[in-house]
Every structure is written in C-alpha cells, then in structure tokens.
Amino acid sequence: MNKPEVVAKIFQGRAFVPSLEGAEAFAPINIALCKYWGKRNTAINLPAASSLSVSLPSKGTRTYIKVIETAEDKIFLNGQSLDASLDFSKKLTDFLNLFRYEARGFEVHTESNIPISAGLASSASGFAALVLALDKLYNWRLSRSQLSILSRLGSGSACRSLWTGFVEWQAGQDAEGMDSHGVPLTDTWPDLCLGLLVFAEAQKAISSRVAMQHTVATSPFYKTWPSVAAADLATLKQAIALKDFEQLGFVSEANAMAMHALMLSARPSVLYARPETVSTQHAIWAARNQGLSLYFTQDAGYNLKLLFLEPQRAEIEALFPHCETVKPFVK
Amino acid sequence: MNKPEVVAKIFQGRAFVPSLEGAEAFAPINIALCKYWGKRNTAINLPAASSLSVSLPSKGTRTYIKVIETAEDKIFLNGQSLDASLDFSKKLTDFLNLFRYEARGFEVHTESNIPISAGLASSASGFAALVLALDKLYNWRLSRSQLSILSRLGSGSACRSLWTGFVEWQAGQDAEGMDSHGVPLTDTWPDLCLGLLVFAEAQKAISSRVAMQHTVATSPFYKTWPSVAAADLATLKQAIALKDFEQLGFVSEANAMAMHALMLSARPSVLYARPETVSTQHAIWAARNQGLSLYFTQDAGYNLKLLFLEPQRAEIEALFPHCETVKPFVK
Numbered sequence: 001m002n003k004p005e006v007v008a009k010i011f012q013g014r015a016f017v018p019s020l021e022g023a024e025a026f027a028p029i030n031i032a033l034c035k036y037w038g039k040r041n042t043a044i045n046l047p048a049a050s051s052l053s054v055s056l057p058s059k060g061t062r063t064y065i066k067v068i069e070t071a072e073d074k075i076f077l078n079g080q081s082l083d084a085s086l087d088f089s090k091k092l093t094d095f096l097n098l099f100r101y102e103a104r105g106f107e108v109h110t111e112s113n114i115p116i117s118a119g120l121a122s123s124a125s126g127f128a129a130l131v132l133a134l135d136k137l138y139n140w141r142l143s144r145s146q147l148s149i150l151s152r153l154g155s156g157s158a159c160r161s162l163w164t165g166f167v168e169w170q171a172g173q174d175a176e177g178m179d180s181h182g183v184p185l186t187d188t189w190p191d192l193c194l195g196l197l198v199f200a201e202a203q204k205a206i207s208s209r210v211a212m213q214h215t216v217a218t219s220p221f222y223k224t225w226p227s228v229a230a231a232d233l234a235t236l237k238q239a240i241a242l243k244d245f246e247q248l249g250f251v252s253e254a255n256a257m258a259m260h261a262l263m264l265s266a267r268p269s270v271l272y273a274r275p276e277t278v279s280t281q282h283a284i285w286a287a288r289n290q291g292l293s294l295y296f297t298q299d300a301g302y303n304l305k306l307l308f309l310e311p312q313r314a315e316i317e318a319l320f321p322h323c324e325t326v327k328p329f330v331k
Numbered sequence: 332m333n334k335p336e337v338v339a340k341i342f343q344g345r346a347f348v349p350s351l352e353g354a355e356a357f358a359p360i361n362i363a364l365c366k367y368w369g370k371r372n373t374a375i376n377l378p379a380a381s382s383l384s385v386s387l388p389s390k391g392t393r394t395y396i397k398v399i400e401t402a403e404d405k406i407f408l409n410g411q412s413l414d415a416s417l418d419f420s421k422k423l424t425d426f427l428n429l430f431r432y433e434a435r436g437f438e439v440h441t442e443s444n445i446p447i448s449a450g451l452a453s454s455a456s457g458f459a460a461l462v463l464a465l466d467k468l469y470n471w472r473l474s475r476s477q478l479s480i481l482s483r484l485g486s487g488s489a490c491r492s493l494w495t496g497f498v499e500w501q502a503g504q505d506a507e508g509m510d511s512h513g514v515p516l517t518d519t520w521p522d523l524c525l526g527l528l529v530f531a532e533a534q535k536a537i538s539s540r541v542a543m544q545h546t547v548a549t550s551p552f553y554k555t556w557p558s559v560a561a562a563d564l565a566t567l568k569q570a571i572a573l574k575d576f577e578q579l580g581f582v583s584e585a586n587a588m589a590m591h592a593l594m595l596s597a598r599p600s601v602l603y604a605r606p607e608t609v610s611t612q613h614a615i616w617a618a619r620n621q622g623l624s625l626y627f628t629q630d631a632g633y634n635l636k637l638l639f640l641e642p643q644r645a646e647i648e649a650l651f652p653h654c655e656t657v658k659p660f661v662k
Contacts, residue, residue, distance in 0.1 A: 219592075220555055220558075220559045221589075221592065221593075223555075224555065227551075228551045250598075250599070253600075254596075254600070257595050258551065258552075258595075258596045260595060261550075261552065261592040261593070261595040262592070262596075264588050264589075264592040265552075265585075265588060265589045265592035265593075267581075267585045268581070268585065269585070269588045271609065271612060271613070273604065273609045274610075274613075275606030275607070275609060275610050276606075278602065278604045278605065278606060278608070278609055279605075279606050281602060282602070285599070
C-alpha cells in the first residue's frame with residue numbers, strides 16, 4: 001500500500017475539475033499531549049500508537065491554491081516565492097502530485113503565523129490547510145475523516161489539525177489506514193491555557209521525521225513506547241472527562257519526557273535541548289515544588305509549551321514574561 | 332540477608348583488635364563506562380547488571396582512621412570537623428557500625444581532592460579508602476575481592492575503586508552477593524585520556540541513590556536496562572581488548588545517555604542537565620561531526636567527562652579550556 005493507492009481508494013475512480021478562481025482554507029496547529037512517535041507503516045504514515053492533541057485555533061496556516069497554466073508549481077511562503085529545490089517546496093510538490101489530475105502546476109500561497117520547522121507543528125497545520133483548500137478547489141465534498149486521512153499522507157500529525165479542541169488520532173488496525181485518522185472529543189475546557197515559550201525560531205538541526213525514524217531504529221527502549229502511549233492516552237482522556245488538571249498536566253509532561261528519553265537513548269543521541277530549554281524546565285519544576293499548578297510539554301524541537309489554567313495565568317506570565325498564552329477553547 | 336549478615340559471613344566469627352596508632356589508605360575515584368543503575372537487592376547493594384569503570388589514580392580519597400575513647404565518632408572532611416547530624420556523617424557512622432567491635436567511637440579524617448556529591452564518584456573512593464584503612468587498622472588481611480564486597484555495602488560503585496585500571500563489577504548471582512564485586516581487567520591503555528569538565532561543584536539536588544530508586548520504581552523503560560547494560564559491557568570489553576577507541580567512546584557515551592534517558596522517563600523526570608551541560612554536549616557533537624575523535628560520559632550529576640586519546644589532547648584542551656585531563660594509566 002502506497003500513498004497513490006490510498007488516494008485512489010478514497011476517490012473510487014471519480015475525477016474532478018478544479019474551480020478556476022482557486023480556493024482557500026485555514027487549519028490550526030495542534031499540540032500533542034500524548035505524542036505521536038514512530039510509525040508502524042512509513043509509506044502511508046500509520047502510527048505505532050494512538051495520540052491526543054489540542055488545537056490552537058488562533059495559530060496555524062492559511063493556504064490558497066489554484067491550478068495554473070505552467071507545468072511547474074509556484075510556491076509562496078508568507079509572501080515570498082520559494083525555489084523549487086527547497087525541502088519545503090519539494091515536500092509540497094510531492095504531496096500535490098497525489099492530486100494532479102492534469103500535467104499542470106499549482107500556485108500555492110501559504111501564510112503561517114508560527115515559525116516553520118521549529119517544533120511548533122507548522123507542517124501539521126500546513127498539510128491540513130492544504131487538504132481543506134484542495135477539497136474546496138475540486139469540490140470533493142469528502143468527510144472530515146477522509147480529509148484527515150489525506151492530511152496524514154502529508155504529515156502524520158496533520159490528521160489531528162482538521163478539528164479544533166481535543167482530537168484523538170486513533171492508530172487503527174487497517175493495513176490501508178482507512179481507520180487511522182483524527183476523531184474529535186466533545187469535551188471543552190475553557191480555562192485551559194497553553195503558554196508558548198519560543199527560544200529558537202531557527203529550523204531544527206534534525207527534522208522530526210529523521211529523529212523519529214532514527215529513534216525507532218536505534219533506541220533500545222522504543223519497543224515499550226506503544227504501551228506507554230496507550231496507557232497515557234487512556235489517563236489523559238479520563239483527566240479531560242473529569243477536568244482533573246493535575247492529572248492532565250502530569251501525564252502530558254511525563255509523556256513528552258518519555259519521547260525525549262527515547263531520543264536521548266537513540267544511538268547516537270538526539271537532544272532537543274538548548275540551555276534555555278533546561279533552565280526553563282528547572283524553573284518550571286521549582287515553581288511547581290512551590291505549589292504552582294504548572295506543567296509543560298515539549299515536541300521535537302527546543303521550545304516548550306506550558307500547561308496551566310486561567311486562575312494561575314497572571315502568576316505564570318509574571319514568572320515567564322516571554323510566554324505567549326493561547327486558550328484553545330476561547331475564540 | 333542484610334549488611335551485618337554479609338559482614339559476619341566474611342569474618343566467620345573472627346574478632347580483631349585495632350592498631351593503637353590508627354591506619355591510613357587511599358582509593359581512587361572510578362568513572363563508569365558502562366553504568367551501574369538499579370539494584371536487584373537494595374539492602375546489600377546488589378546490582379541489576381554488571382558494570383565497567385576506569386579508575387583515575389590521581390583523584391580520590393585518603394582516609395585515616397583510629398579508635399578513640401569516646402563513644403561518639405569524630406568525623407573530619409578536608410580538615411573540617413563535621414557535625415554528626417550531617418548526611419555525610421550519618422552514612423559514615425552507619426557504615427562503621429558494621430565494624431565496631433566495642434562501644435567506642437572512631438576518629439575519621441577524610442581528605443578528598445574532588446568535589447563531594449557532585450557526580451564525581453566521591454562516595455565510591457570514600458568507602459573504598461575507608462575499607463582499605465579498616466583492613467589495616469584491624470589487620471584483617473582480607474583479599475581485594477572481600478574488601479570490594481565490604482566497600483559495596485557502603486556504596487555500590489565503591490567496589491570498583493579497589494583497583495586502578497579497568498575494573499568490571501560482576502553483578503553475580505549469589506543471593507548473599509559473595510560473587511558481586513570488582514574484578515580488574517589486565518588491559519592497559521596508556522594513551523587513554525579522561526577530561527573532567529566540572530560545571531557545578533555544588534551538591535546535586537537529588538542524590539544518585541534517590542534518583543536510581545525513583546528510576547527503577549517509575550520509568551516505563553527500566554525493565555530493558557539490564558539487557559542494554561549487558562550488551563554494552565560486552566562491546567566495551569571487546570573495544571578495550573582491541574584498542575578500538577571509536578567503539579569505546581561511542582558505546583560509553585550511548586550507555587551514559589541511556590541511563591540519563593531512563594531518568595528523564597522517570598515520573599516525574601530527573602534531569603541532570605544544566606545549561607552548560609547541554610551546550611557542551613552540542614559542542615562535543617559538533618566537534619565530532621568535524622572529524623574529531625571525542626566522546627563523553629556523564630554520571631548522575633551535571634558534569635561531563637570527556638573521552639579521548641593523547642594525540643588529540645592539545646586540540647581538545649584548546650576547544651575546552653576548563654578541561655582537566657587525567658590519564659588513567661600514567662602515574
């Protein structure tokens with residue numbers, strides 16, 4: 001099973017004519033509380049375990065796409081034309097090849113209000129927005145679950161960016177991945193705050209994809225990860241249902257640290273930590289030891305995302321002046 | 332089986348009279364290349380896996396001990412009298428109770444040329460020197476292996492500080508731990524250099540003992556550690572036999588990072604990293620990517636120990652001006 005076969009299965013031989021005026025869509029970034037780390041199928045991005053995220057509706061990617069006369073794609077990021085040889089362009093063109101019904105190029109304008117490739121889930125919102133825009137462009141009228149599957153082919157975690165709120169990416173069991181997509185939780189949590197602490201906007205030295213594959217291939221502890229993720233996911237869903245913030249924070253932080261532990265145990269190690277990362281982690285733990293209800297999560301990058309509730313917001317923003325607070329459930 | 336029973340088994344009911352003038356001994360610190368992390372028996376410090384170290388004969392502890400008239404122990408560290416309520420004093424007195432034939436105190440003078448409780452193996456050299464001094468004080472005439480077992484009762488890794496050079500701590504299988512002691516390797520490696528990089532001489536916030544027990548109790552990955560350590564130990568012994576420095580360095584570093592990964596995956600995490608720790612790790616990896624043959628190991632503390640060979644010494648000391656180079660096989 002490869003990506004074109006998944007696409008063919010979803011479209012069942014139907015053909016589509018693009019809208020002449022193009023189409024535009026937005027998708028949010030999502031921050032995983034139970035991480036996606038490792039694939040059971042690398043060709044079509046099927047995960048080794050289910051994961052769980054919360055979307056940040058004010059942060060993400062807006063994408064405009066139209067079909068053009070020239071054969072080459074024209075790709076723009078935040079207003080700037082990108083050379084076709086760049087990784088960003090190649091990934092986009094590769095993905096668009098799945099939906100290129102004629103030998104014609106696409107013009108794609110991507111506007112993102114988050115740094116690219118800095119561990120802030122930019123590729124997740126990017127592929128989700130692109131798939132939503134393609135759905136409009138071609139008038140596919142696919143279900144959100146089907147769009148989630150198509151987004152997954154671009155970047156695994158993109159399949160969670162089709163919704164706001166809490167989203168579970170169910171790993172599924174189907175060899176073709178037709179049951180491996182996002183499923184939104186109905187719970188809301190208006191007091192929940194995420195605090196973005198961006199230390200490094202520069203691109204990571206090692207991409208998440210490479211770090212993930214290297215971890216799976218070389219970490220002696222990786223084989224235990226799927227059971228850790230499954231247990232954490234169940235605890236997090238219970239914490240969300242019961243609005244038990246201490247449990248949500250503790251398990252989110254522990255799950256993130258387990259993922260980083262796997263990377264540290266890869267041979268050679270992958271260490272997504274800069275001096276600011278560890279000094280901030282120690283500061284968070286010190287504040288927590290003083291009684292502050294504050295946790296964090298960390299993706300495959302140097303930055304941290306604080307987890308706290310509205311009543312603690314003022315105190316936490318005073319402690320971490322660079323923290324940008326985002327409330328997932330408040331527009 | 333508890334500590335007094337192990338001591339009774341070794342001495343078989345023999346009684347000893349202390350020398351009136353006291354006795355003095357020195358033991359080196361040892362740096363583990365395959366780490367000791369986790370116990371199969373906490374009462375008598377039996378390890379979950381075998382480990383391997385190299386001793387640094389110029390760094391360590393010199394201990395003088397004599398029996399005094401008063402009942403209370405008098406403990407001095409680097410010339411300063413220590414209060415009996417300090418952890419250092421309590422650990423020493425507890426250990427000395429194993430060898431107190433009359434209700435009389437000991438006067439103990441400990442001189443150490445390394446920081447205490449900073450991840451520099453000070454307790455290993457301390458207990459080894461103390462046991463060597465007791466052997467002289469009482470004229471026990473025990474074998475090195477027996478002294479190694481007694482040292483182990485004070486601090487597990489102390490059992491490797493009874494020798495210079497490479498020392499394997501064989502985990503053993505005996506429930507009483509009579510086969511769990513150091514065994515020196517005959518190999519020497521005159522070109523081998525260890526570079527001590529001390530960022531923090533202050534005591535660690537969390538002791539190795541507490542971090543180890545917390546890891547064993549809460550890390551979801553710990554169950555894999557004994558097999559990781561066994562495989563690394565075999566590879567390191569092969570690297571030493573073949574003088575394959577790349578293999579020695581790579582596996583030593585990976586084994587240390589696997590231990591730190593376990594701590595990171597404990598719940599909550601234990602992170603022995605300060606800003607200088609991670610910036611130096613990145614600097615080491617950058618130098619290695621440039622072709623320099625340089626590795627490191629890290630114990631349960633913030634400091635790093637560089638591993639390199641004499642031909643690279645000048646270049647490495649220029650890159651890391653605070654590095655104190657020690658050659659384990661050169662007096």
